[in-house]
Amino acid sequence: NAGVTQTPKFRVLKTGQSMTLLCAQDMNHEYMYWYRQDPGMGLRLIHYSVGEGTTAKGEVPDGYNVSRLKKQNFLLGLESAAPSQTSVYFCASSYSSSKGEQFFGPGTRLTVL
Amino acid sequence: QKEVEQDPGPLSVPEGAIVSLNCTYSNSAFQYFMWYRQYSRKGPELLMYTYSSGNKEDGRFTAQVDKSSKYISLFIRDSQPSDSATYLCAMDTNAGGTSYGKLTFGQGTILTVHP
Numbered sequence: 001n002a003g004v005t006q007t008p009k010f011r012v013l014k015t016g017q018s019m020t021l022l023c024a025q026d027m028n029h030e031y032m033y034w035y036r037q038d039p040g041m042g043l044r045l046i047h048y049s050v051g052e053g054t055t056a057k058g059e060v061p062d063g064y065n066v067s068r069l070k071k072q073n074f075l076l077g078l079e080s081a082a083p084s085q086t087s088v089y090f091c092a093s094s095y096s097s098s099k100g101e102q103f104f105g106p107g108t109r110l111t112v113l
Numbered sequence: 114q115k116e117v118e119q120d121p122g123p124l125s126v127p128e129g130a131i132v133s134l135n136c137t138y139s140n141s142a143f144q145y146f147m148w149y150r151q152y153s154r155k156g157p158e159l160l161m162y163t164y165s166s167g168n169k170e171d172g173r174f175t176a177q178v179d180k181s182s183k184y185i186s187l188f189i190r191d192s193q194p195s196d197s198a199t200y201l202c203a204m205d206t207n208a209g210g211t212s213y214g215k216l217t218f219g220q221g222t223i224l225t226v227h228p
Binding site for chain 2: 090
């Protein structure tokens with residue numbers, strides 16, 4: 001039981017490049033989330049999904065797109081990376097009946113030059 | 114003004130000290146209150162969960178919620194070096210319901226417990 005895994009762990013991009021971050025969970029959770037964490041800002045929700053084939057915007061969705069074609073996977077895309085997207089990205093998942101317990105992945109450290 | 118405010122610290126205490134971590138919030142619709150612990154270069158993990166006002170104790174950890182003051186606290190007794198981490202408060206209006214489990218996090222407090 002791997003829990004929540006994220007790929008890649010580290011990445012350096014140049015401004016304007018694109019990339020996709022992959023999140024996978026093996027707990028059969030309905031809900032999945034993408035956050036970014038910046039110093040002094042806590043965790044901010046980018047996008048989330050309440051089930052396969054669904055996605056919705058969170059607090060800071062601009063510059064990102066997501067897809068959830070399979071229940072266990074949630075992809076975060078950056079179409080044209082900007083230095084402001086330098087951050088640590090966390091994926092999380094939870095049961096729909098969960099009382100606030102989200103299970104987090106180990107994070108992806110992204111630097112955009 | 115952020116919906117949830119948390120003093121980022123950093124907070125440094127000697128081993129064995131009692132630690133008090135706090136958050137204030139402005140949204141009176143929050144009903145579910147959580148504390149997550151995040152070790153360096155790891156993802157957060159749920160530490161404590163409380164519903165509405167009151168206290169909850171789990172070993173050396175006590176979570177308090179005062180909805181009338183919009184104030185929550187986490188107390189750590191007999192703090193240990195292994196407690197050194199970032200502590201994030203988080204809140205939800207309707208866990209698992211129409212909020213879809215979306216949490217609002219505080220900024221996190223960096224705690225160091227030195228031997």
